Amino acid sequence: MTEPILLEVSGLSKSFDQVKAVSGVSFQIGKGQVVGLIGANGAGKTTTMRMLATLELADSGSILINGINTVDHPHEVRPLIGWMPDYFHPYKNTSVREYLDFFARAYDIPGSRLLSAVNEVLDFTELGELQTRLINKLSKGQTQRLCLARALISDPELLILDEPAAGLDPKARMEFKNLVHLLKARGKTLLISSHILSELGEMCDSLIFMDGGSIVHDGDKSSLLHRQEETGWPFEVKIAGENTDLLEEWMAIHPGWKVRSVQENGVTATFSSCEPELVARELRQLSADLPVIEFHRSERRLEEAFVDILLHKDKKPASASGQTVSPSSSAS
Numbered sequence: 001m002t003e004p005i006l007l008e009v010s011g012l013s014k015s016f017d018q019v020k021a022v023s024g025v026s027f028q029i030g031k032g033q034v035v036g037l038i039g040a041n042g043a044g045k046t047t048t049m050r051m052l053a054t055l056e057l058a059d060s061g062s063i064l065i066n067g068i069n070t071v072d073h074p075h076e077v078r079p080l081i082g083w084m085p086d087y088f089h090p091y092k093n094t095s096v097r098e099y100l101d102f103f104a105r106a107y108d109i110p111g112s113r114l115l116s117a118v119n120e121v122l123d124f125t126e127l128g129e130l131q132t133r134l135i136n137k138l139s140k141g142q143t144q145r146l147c148l149a150r151a152l153i154s155d156p157e158l159l160i161l162d163e164p165a166a167g168l169d170p171k172a173r174m175e176f177k178n179l180v181h182l183l184k185a186r187g188k189t190l191l192i193s194s195h196i197l198s199e200l201g202e203m204c205d206s207l208i209f210m211d212g213g214s215i216v217h218d219g220d221k222s223s224l225l226h227r228q229e230e231t232g233w234p235f236e237v238k239i240a241g242e243n244t245d246l247l248e249e250w251m252a253i254h255p256g257w258k259v260r261s262v263q264e265n266g267v268t269a270t271f272s273s274c275e276p277e278l279v280a281r282e283l284r285q286l287s288a289d290l291p292v293i294e295f296h297r298s299e300r301r302l303e304e305a306f307v308d309i310l311l312h313k314d315k316k317p318a319s320a321s322g323q324t325v326s327p328s329s330s331a332s
Ligand SMILES: Nc1ncnc2c1ncn2[C@@H]1O[C@H](COP(=O)(O)OP(=O)(O)OP(=O)(O)O)[C@@H](O)[C@H]1O
Pocket: 016, 019, 020, 021, 039, 040, 041, 042, 043, 044, 045, 046, 047, 048, 086, 195
C-alpha cells in the first residue's frame, strides 16, 4: 500500500452470547481508498462496521483511525468518521433540513458554520429541493441520500457505509455510484458493505470478503482474478451442430477438462492449467478431433470468484500475494 494508512484494524473479535459474530479480523485501508466489504447475510459486516464507528465495543483487538485508538479516544476519532447505518429510523414531523440541522448541532458544529454545513450536504446529495419535505415522506433513494448527507455533515475523513445501495432502483444506484466517485475525488476514504458483489466491484479499489465472522480474502480485483486462476481457466467451447455429447465425451477422456454447464451446441468448461502452451496444445487437439467453431476464455464474474473462495477456503489457507488473509493469520 503506497498511501498513508488511515484505518488499521488488528485481531478484532466480537461475540454475542454463543454467536461469534466477528473473529480475528485484521485489515488496513489507505487514505483516499474505496474498499468494499462483502459477505452473505450474517457474515459479520455490520458488527465490524459498528465497532469501527465506535458504536460497539470489541471483545478483543484494536482499531486505529489516523493512528488514534478508537476505544481509548472515542471523542477524538468520532469527528473523523461518517457513519451510514443499514437501518434508518425516519422521525415523524421532521423535515430534511431540520434533520440535518439536528445532526450538525449534535456534532458540535459551531453556529457560524451550521448553515453552510447543512447547505453543503444538501447540495452535494441534491436534496436542496426537498429540504422542507418530511423525512417519512421521502422515497427509498431520497432517504438513502439523506442518510449519506447525515454521514457527511461533519466533513469526516472516513466514511463507513453499511449497505448504502440496498433497495435502490437502477437509476438511484447509478446516482449513488456517482456520489462515491465524487467523494473519492475529494480525497475521502470509504468502506462500503454489500452482499451484492457486482455493485461494489465497479466502485471499489479493493475488496474484503467476510464469511462466518472472518476475512477470507483481502485484495484488489486483479488479485481476486489471479486467485481464481489457481483452479484453472474457464472456457466456452462451441462445435458445429447441436450435439454436445461429442464435446462432453471428448472432455471426459482428456485430463484437465471439467464440464461446468451445457448450452446449445456448446459447453462451458474449465481447463485445470493456465499455462498458455498447454492451453494452445489442448486447443489444437480439440480442433483436430471435433468441428470447433468457437473457443474463448470466459470472463468470470465476481460472484463466481467469491463462491470459489468459499469452496476452497477450508481446503487451502488463503495467502496469495501477501494480501489475502486467512482466518487464523488475521487474528495475529
Ligand atoms: N446484537 C446482537 N445480538 C445477538 N446476535 C447478533 C447481534 N448483532 C449481530 N448478531 C449476530 O452476529 C452475526 C453477524 O451479524 P452481522 O449483522 O454483523 O452480519 P452482516 O454480515 O452484517 O449480515 P447482513 O448482511 O444480514 O446485515 C449474525 O449471526 C447475527 O445474528
